[in-house]
Amino acid sequence: MRRIIGTTVALLLLTFSLSPSAAAGEVDVLGVAVNGEGTVARVTEEKTAQLAQGKDLHGQVVATPMEYRVELACPVLNAPQTDAACQRAVAGCQVNGQQIGSGFLYDIFARPRGSTQPWVNVGSTCFAAQVPGAAPTVTLAMLRDAMHNTPWATASISTQPVGDVTLVGLKTFYRVNWSSQGYEPGEVEAIDPARMLGRRVEIRPKVDHFTYVFGDGATFGPTRSPGGVYPNGDITHAYPQTGSYAVRVDTTFTADFRVDGGPWTVIPETVTVTGPVTTVTVKAARAVLVN
Structure with a gap:
């Protein structure tokens, strides 16, 4: 070999x-x-x-x-x-x-x-x-192990119209919200030096892409867009029929690392974190005559 x-x-x-x-x-x-x-x-x-x-x-x-x-x-x-x-x-x-x-x-x-x-x-x-x-030098295997053991923040979905209730055929807007626990993109995790041969190693996560799952068989992604609200949000979906749908966003992370305060360098690895489910209820609108 x-x-x-x-x-x-x-x-x-x-x-x-x-x-x-x-x-x-x-x-x-x-x-x-x-x-x-x-x-x-x-x-x-x-x-x-x-x-x-x-x-x-x-x-x-x-x-x-x-x-x-x-x-x-x-x-x-x-x-x-x-x-x-x-x-x-x-x-x-x-x-x-x-x-x-x-x-x-x-x-x-x-x-x-x-x-x-x-x-x-x-x-x-x-x-x-x-x-x-x-x-002693840090190896790629050590960094991959640290990356897979990083407590990542999870991305959940919020919708508009607010309240996770929408109507059949109505364009619904989706937006990513990060959990308060775990490391979200841009935050820096300091790895225990005992795991890194005594070196001061830091990992900085970033999003490689999102995949939106709308619960009715439709998905959107990969994309780097975190979505948004009306009227400019670019992640939207319209449901063809009534029902309750399990909606989520899966986040694929990559990360940078640095040793002893040196320059940031990308880790050639990705980790996918499945997001928690948000239940979206889809109702039908009906016309009502009033005096």
């Missing part, structure tokens, strides 16, 4: 430009892994493991003992679109829907041991746990 993964990784290099501090002399000393275009490359598990053997990423014995650290591969930490930039950390260790290594791409930084020289990016890896001296 290791041979297959290593070959796949080698064929699917993800690259970015070398730091300006990585002068030619530093590249020679630090053993920066570069691809054919001269940019820092993602390296295999075997090459990453060479660092613990006193070798560089090319397999050459280093003359100067080195120290290393790793960072989640978000190359533009202060850019307006930081979230988009950090997708490299997720996409870099996913091949054909399969996870490689920890599931997240980490940049490897090196410098001579005990020196105050600037850290130099020498490569990127999906196997950050193999980098000697690096702090």
Whole structure:
């Protein structure tokens, strides 16, 4: 299995430009892994493991003992679109829907041991746990587990006309209301550090989509609309006959995460929460003559 993964990784290099501090002399000393275009490359598990053997990423014995650290591969930490930039950390260790290594791409930084020289990016890896001296790293499996154990807020339905009573053929408006308990979109959950190797990990849920279930066999979705009220609400339904209907909205969540206050990065996972039922009563209108 290791041979297959290593070959796949080698064929699917993800690259970015070398730091300006990585002068030619530093590249020679630090053993920066570069691809054919001269940019820092993602390296295999075997090459990453060479660092613990006193070798560089090319397999050459280093003359100067080195120290290393790793960072989640978000190359533009202060850019307006930081979230988009950090997708490299997720996409870099996913091949054909399969996870490689920890599931997240980490940049490897090196410098001579005990020196105050600037850290130099020498490569990127999906196997950050193999980098000697690096702090423990959070894995995709850990985040998926935390996400599935998040107490999500539930979305219930309110209708207009008010009182959950409407008439046959009348356009009825639907709106999402969040429960007071649980985490709704935009709220931040701090995960117990004991579950995250001592790291401070936060999860921020967001809606991937809603699916509205009207109780008469009709549904609407997927959509990101939370609905609204008359006259501008965009989630509506008209019932063809009288009766009582079990109406609900199912919410499919995704989430972002960050480690130790770093940039937010999406978790490639979704969780669907079934909403509570609201009973909508549909009546027939009849004409009455009055004096």
